[in-house]
Amino acid sequence: xxxxxxxxxxxxxxxxVTGVDAKLSDFKVISNVPEAASMSYKFYSVHxxxxxxxxxxxxxxxxISPSLSGADTSKTTGKMTHGTTTSVGFYAKPPDLGLESHxxxxxxxxxxxxxxxxxxxxxxxxxYDRNDIFLVEKKITCWEKTPHYxxxxxxxxxYADDQCVVSSSGVWIDKAAGRITIAELDFVEKADGKDANxxxxxxxxxxxxxxxxxxxxxxxxxxxxxxxxxxxxxxNTGKVKADFWVxxxxxxxxxxxxxxxxxxxxxxxxxxxxxxxxxxxxxxKSGTYTIDATLYA
Amino acid sequence: MGKCEQYFWLATExxxxxxxxxxxxxxxxxxxxxxxxxxxxxxxxxxxxxNYRAVLETSEAEYGKVEQAFTAxxxxxxxxxxxxxxxxxxxKTIGKVHTGFCSFVQDLPSNPSxxxxxxxxxxxxGIKDLGFDIPTKDYIKGAVEYYKGNVSEGDKKTPCAFxxx
Numbered sequence: 449x450x451x452x453x454x455x456x457x458x459x460x461x462x463x464x465v466t467g468v469d470a471k472l473s474d475f476k477v478i479s480n481v482p483e484a485a486s487m488s489y490k491f492y493s494v495h496x497x498x499x500x501x502x503x504x505x506x507x508x509x510x511x512i513s514p515s516l517s518g519a520d521t522s523k524t525t526g527k528m529t530h531g532t533t534t535s536v537g538f539y540a541k542p543p544d545l546g547l548e549s550h551x552x553x554x555x556x557x558x559x560x561x562x563x564x565x566x567x568x569x570x571x572x573x574x575x576y577d578r579n580d581i582f583l584v585e586k587k588i589t590c591w592e593k594t595p596h597y598x599x600x601x602x603x604x605x606x607y608a609d610d611q612c613v614v615s616s617s618g619v620w621i622d623k624a625a626g627r628i629t630i631a632e633l634d635f636v637e638k639a640d641g642k643d644a645n646x647x648x649x650x651x652x653x654x655x656x657x658x659x660x661x662x663x664x665x666x667x668x669x670x671x672x673x674x675x676x677x678x679x680x681x682x683x684n685t686g687k688v689k690a691d692f693w694v695x696x697x698x699x700x701x702x703x704x705x706x707x708x709x710x711x712x713x714x715x716x717x718x719x720x721x722x723x724x725x726x727x728x729x730x731x732x733k734s735g736t737y738t739i740d741a742t743l744y745a
Numbered sequence: 746m747g748k749c750e751q752y753f754w755l756a757t758e759x760x761x762x763x764x765x766x767x768x769x770x771x772x773x774x775x776x777x778x779x780x781x782x783x784x785x786x787x788x789x790x791x792x793x794x795x796n797y798r799a800v801l802e803t804s805e806a807e808y809g810k811v812e813q814a815f816t817a818x819x820x821x822x823x824x825x826x827x828x829x830x831x832x833x834x835x836x837k838t839i840g841k842v843h844t845g846f847c848s849f850v851q852d853l854p855s856n857p858s859x860x861x862x863x864x865x866x867x868x869x870x871g872i873k874d875l876g877f878d879i880p881t882k883d884y885i886k887g888a889v890e891y892y893k894g895n896v897s898e899g900d901k902k903t904p905c906a907f908x909x910x
Contacts, residue, residue, distance in 0.1 A: 610759075659835045666840040669848030671876065680839060692834075695809060698842070701904045726842075734845030734877050735904035743834040744809055 468573055470499045470506060472560050475576070478537070480583040481519075482631035483551075484544035486638045489630060491519070491582050492538040492555055498528040504562045507570055508536045511557035516584065518542040547586040555580040585631035590648035595629045601651035603628075604644040607636050611687060612652035616640040656745035657686030660694075661719050666739060672732040678707075679721035680741045684714040690745045696724045700737035703729075749793040749818035752825035755785040755801055758832045763803050765830065770798040786825060791817035801828040809833055845877030846884055847905035853891035854899075854907065862892055 474495040481489045496506055506525040519540035528534060545551070558576040563569070590600045597603040608614045616636045623633045644652040665679030680694045691711040698705050707724040714720045757763050762782055769777040769789065776797075777789060791797060795817050802810040808830040820826050843851045853861060865888050867873035879885070887902030897908045 657834065660837050660839065664839050667842060669843045669851060671848070672844055676842070678840075678842075700844070728844065732844055733904065734847055735843075736847050736906035737842045737844065738838060738906075739840045739842060740837070741839045742809060742836045744831040745834050 466501075468499045468502060468504070468562060470504070470560060470562060470573055471497050472508065472558060472574065472576060473497065475555075475558060475578055475580055477555070477580050477582045480550075480585050480630050481540045481542055482585045482587060482634040483542045483547050484587040484634075485518070485541045486634050488539040488541040489634075490537045491540050492580065494536050494558060495533055496525060496528075496536050496560070497533045498530055499562075500531045503527055503530050504565065507559075507561040507563070509559040509561065510538060510555050511559075513554050513556050516540060516542060516553050517545075542584055544587065545584065547584065550583040550585050553582055553584060554578075555582070585629055588631050588635035590651060594632055594635075596627065596632060600635055601644070601648045603632055603635060604639050604648060605652050607639075608644045608652055610655035611657065612644045612654045614639040614642060614644050614647075654687040656684075656688060656690030656692070658682055658684050658690065658692050658714070658743055658745050660741055660743050663719065663721075665721055665723075670726075670728055672728050673730040675725055675727045677723045677725050678739060679723045680709070680743075681719060682712075682714060682722050682743055683719045684716055686745075687716060689713060689715050692722060692743060692745050694722050694724065694744070695742040696726075697740040697742070698726060698737050699740070701733040701735035703732060703737070746793050746795070748790045750788045750822075751791045751797075751818040752788045752820055752822050753786065753799065754825040754827045755781065756783050756827070757803075757808060757830040760784065763805050763808065763830065765801055765803045767828070768800045768802075770800065771795060783830070788822070788825075793817055799826065799828055801830060803830060807833055841906065843905060843907075846879060846903065847907075849875060849877070850888050850891050850899075850903075850905065851907060853888060854894050854896050857892045857894075859892070862888055 472494045476493050478490045478493055481491050494508060496508060505527045507522060509522045512519060512521065520538040523536050523538060525534055555578050558578055559572055560574045561570040561572050564571050588594050588600045592599060594600055594603050604614050607619060614636060619633045619636045622628045639647045661681040661683040663681040667676050670676045678696055680696065682692050684690060691713050693711045694709045696707045707726060709722045709724045712720060712722050755765060755767060764782055767779040768775050797817055798814045800812045811828050811830055813828060815826060864873055864875060865879060865885055868875045869879040869885055883902040887899040890899035900906055900908045
């Protein structure tokens with residue numbers, strides 16, 4: 449039996465293979481995150497530059513050391529048009545970890561995968577070694593010192609109005625300006641729109657608040673040389689029982705005087721009359737005297 | 746009587762920085778006037794045992810005035826006499842009181858009475874005493890306008906103001 453000799457049967461053309469050139473850049477720690485977070489906070493981002501000639505779906509994975517519960521570790525982009533760039537952000541909403549102090553975490557690996565359009569399998573394109581550090585900040589409590597305030601209560605009071613209602617509208621600006629930490633911001637967010645005392649009992653005392661109501665007790669006429677009582681209707685519109693008093697200014701032809709009442713305690717939501725006594729001088733001229741009241745609490 | 750150090754503390758209820766005027770009265774005479782800004786602490790040498798009145802006020806509309814009578818000297822550096830400007834809660838005109846002539850004629854527009862007009866004329870001529878003066882004829886003319894229901898015309902001729910009440 450003869451063995452056939454190797455024979456070159458024809459010329460084969462060389463095939464040029466181009467690798468997928470998608471890549472990541474701008475690895476960035478955006479912010480620390482608070483433990484026992486009330487919402488998800490963006491803590492890390494990268495820029496993904498898609499392949500210049502293929503439209504592919506991408507996935508970015510990060511490895512966090514030590515691992516962090518409640519943190520994104522994988523994000524997909526959906527199909528990206530070739531040659532475009534997108535930002536991929538990672539969010540975390542850590543649970544209550546019972547931290548004694550801030551805990552350091554490191555993003556040590558970042559993986560870029562692409563989905564093979566034929567098989568649907570994810571294929572790793574690149575792996576980046578990183579050392580991007582962020583902190584999980586110890587949660588704020590009502591009565592312990594915070595990084596910028598003497599207590600969580602004081603922090604809430606800073607963002608509360610005179611009726612102790614907290615508004616978080618200014619916290620993001622303060623966070624961006626470095627005036628508060630993310631844990632402080634989160635603490636205020638938890639109380640947003642609420643009375644500070646619902647989060648920290650006995651933390652805040654609402655300011656007394658009242659208004660002059662309409663049911664006054666004023667005689668329509670009076671005689672010079674006599675005395676009349678003028679009753680000013682006052683309503684407690686605040687959240688606490690408070691002492692109110694009024695200044696009553698009486699002005700008319702060539703005459704003006706201001707009378708100050710005694711203080712009167714009025715319950716929340718109640719109306720009452722606060723009286724001043726006007727001793728009309730004997731030489732008071734005929735006329736119409738206007739009564740103006742100013743309420744204090 | 747000797748001199749003593751009277752300490753004062755000037756502030757506002759909401760602890761804001763506000764321009765204020767402090768006046769110290771002795772027997773209704775101003776013995777000291779200071780224009781300053783809150784918060785402010787200072788002391789004055791006063792005559793021991795004398796009665797004074799301290800007044801703190803501001804041109805800022807949201808604050809009232811505070812006044813405190815005392816006998817010198819009260820308190821000390823750690824516990825000064827505190828004058829805190831209160832925040833106004835509300836402010837409005839709450840009514841009117843009519844006196845003398847105006848009290849007499851206030852119901853003329855709603856309840857015209859020629860008897861009242863007659864009494865006013867008699868009083869103007871010094872024949873009848875209504876307990877108040879009618880210094881000019883305009884008062885009578887005004888009363889007639891009220892009688893006719895022309896309140897604003899009556900208000901123009903008299904010191905009364907029934908039109909906007």
